[in-house]
Amino acid sequence: xxxxxxxxxxxxxxxxxxxxxxxxLLIKRDKQPELDRWSLPGGYxxxxxxxxxxxxxLLHELTGISNLFLSRVDVFGDTDRYPDRxxxxxxxxxxxxxxQFELLAGAHAKKVKWxxxxxxxxxxxxxxxxxxxxLSWLRDEIWRKPVLINLLPExxxxxxxxxxxxxxxxxxxxxxxxxxxxxxxxxxxxxxEKTTGGKQRPAYLYRLKRK
Amino acid sequence: xxxxxxxxxxxxxxxxxxxxxxxxLLIKRDKQPELDRWSLPGGYxxxxxxxxxxxxxLLHELTGISNLFLSRVDVFGDTDRYPDRxxxxxxxxxxxxxxQFELLAGAHAKKVKWxxxxxxxxxxxxxxxxxxxxLSWLRDEIWRKPVLINLLPExxxxxxxxxxxxxxxxxxxxxxxxxxxxxxxxxxxxxxEKTTGGKQRPAYLYRLKRK
DNA sequence: CTACTTTGCGTACAAAGTACGTAAATAAAA
DNA sequence: TTTTATTTACGTACTTTGTACGCAAAGTAG
Numbered sequence: 001x002x003x004x005x006x007x008x009x010x011x012x013x014x015x016x017x018x019x020x021x022x023x024x025l026l027i028k029r030d031k032q033p034e035l036d037r038w039s040l041p042g043g044y045x046x047x048x049x050x051x052x053x054x055x056x057x058l059l060h061e062l063t064g065i066s067n068l069f070l071s072r073v074d075v076f077g078d079t080d081r082y083p084d085r086x087x088x089x090x091x092x093x094x095x096x097x098x099x100q101f102e103l104l105a106g107a108h109a110k111k112v113k114w115x116x117x118x119x120x121x122x123x124x125x126x127x128x129x130x131x132x133x134x135l136s137w138l139r140d141e142i143w144r145k146p147v148l149i150n151l152l153p154e155x156x157x158x159x160x161x162x163x164x165x166x167x168x169x170x171x172x173x174x175x176x177x178x179x180x181x182x183x184x185x186x187x188x189x190x191x192x193e194k195t196t197g198g199k200q201r202p203a204y205l206y207r208l209k210r211k
Numbered sequence: 212x213x214x215x216x217x218x219x220x221x222x223x224x225x226x227x228x229x230x231x232x233x234x235x236l237l238i239k240r241d242k243q244p245e246l247d248r249w250s251l252p253g254g255y256x257x258x259x260x261x262x263x264x265x266x267x268x269l270l271h272e273l274t275g276i277s278n279l280f281l282s283r284v285d286v287f288g289d290t291d292r293y294p295d296r297x298x299x300x301x302x303x304x305x306x307x308x309x310x311q312f313e314l315l316a317g318a319h320a321k322k323v324k325w326x327x328x329x330x331x332x333x334x335x336x337x338x339x340x341x342x343x344x345x346l347s348w349l350r351d352e353i354w355r356k357p358v359l360i361n362l363l364p365e366x367x368x369x370x371x372x373x374x375x376x377x378x379x380x381x382x383x384x385x386x387x388x389x390x391x392x393x394x395x396x397x398x399x400x401x402x403x404e405k406t407t408g409g410k411q412r413p414a415y416l417y418r419l420k421r422k
Numbered sequence: 423c424t425a426c427t428t429t430g431c432g433t434a435c436a437a438a439g440t441a442c443g444t445a446a447a448t449a450a451a452a
Numbered sequence: 453t454t455t456t457a458t459t460t461a462c463g464t465a466c467t468t469t470g471t472a473c474g475c476a477a478a479g480t481a482g
Binding site for chain 2: 469470471472473477478479480481
């Protein structure tokens, strides 16, 4: 049977990142409760569906985005977090390039739009809390896990990664020390290829190591 | 209404620790599925019950243990993790002194017993996976969070904490360096009291800082 | 008082992290 | 072709953190 589990939901905190601007992807709800309000793209899990799959499916259905590397962050289960009935929600998150995706409001979403994280007001349910939790999770894990995987191409020069770290953590990191660190921590591995068509000296390409 | 949510469960991984021996608390199930098999003490969440409360209640109902500091570790949600129907489970864990508690098999538990972690065979469901996850979570967090809170009295001398770290991580840690580390990392704070009745020089008492 | 034990501070060395100099490799300008 | 500008990539010195270990202080037992 492929019914929906009424007490288990998924929420996705998808952060869009470009030009040092951090955005969050919200949808305009097409049903009660909180009809017409902007909120995190989420929904219910099917009876026969694994959590990771549900997260991916919901994101695609609501926003048109697919093929992301999503990470599970935490569970939110307070009795009063959802007004209509008891629902516990598992939070997933990802960091992407907003310009890379064409947003398509699907079923149960009237609109989809990127919002600046800074300017976010009170969202429905515990979604503000979720955004905070996801963000601090990301900042914690950026040196340990391939959190930037959706922001980088398959192969990239280290400077591209360096720029991303600096922008996301909004701090300057010494280029030479940055290289030493990501290499010694085995976050990346060097390929036998170099950039071509660059303006100056070609750079070695690297690849994120998934651990 | 105080019904049970049929698709959300809690499991508790309670580790007992004494004399360098690591044990895990299991109950003998009194119902299907997996009737009569030893498994983690867990069960279903009430409609009006927060997750943390449910964890505490279930532990008390099944084993008689109460008043523990339990930490949420992760969610387990594979579609096939429970045979009868779809159930996702939130895992909590704690580290306690086994001799401190009198075990009382309550409702839905035929027996309660400590088992050596080393000798654990295949358990029902994904409980082996849960134990592994909880253990590595504990070893990760021991330097950051007051994971030993249930093993230590309210006030304790640093050497007691030192012994616990050594035993739990099974490695020797230099006493003098250990002190420096836990103090500089603000895991503990010194009180204006000293041990009395000790065999040698009195030691300052410390308290774990919850963060 | 002496011998012994535990506490707790201090110091020297090692490893990891940070600041920064500079040569190598290329494109563009002269 | 030579020079200049730019980016890559390696190396070195310093600073902070972590580890090994010495030893005096404060108590108990005899």
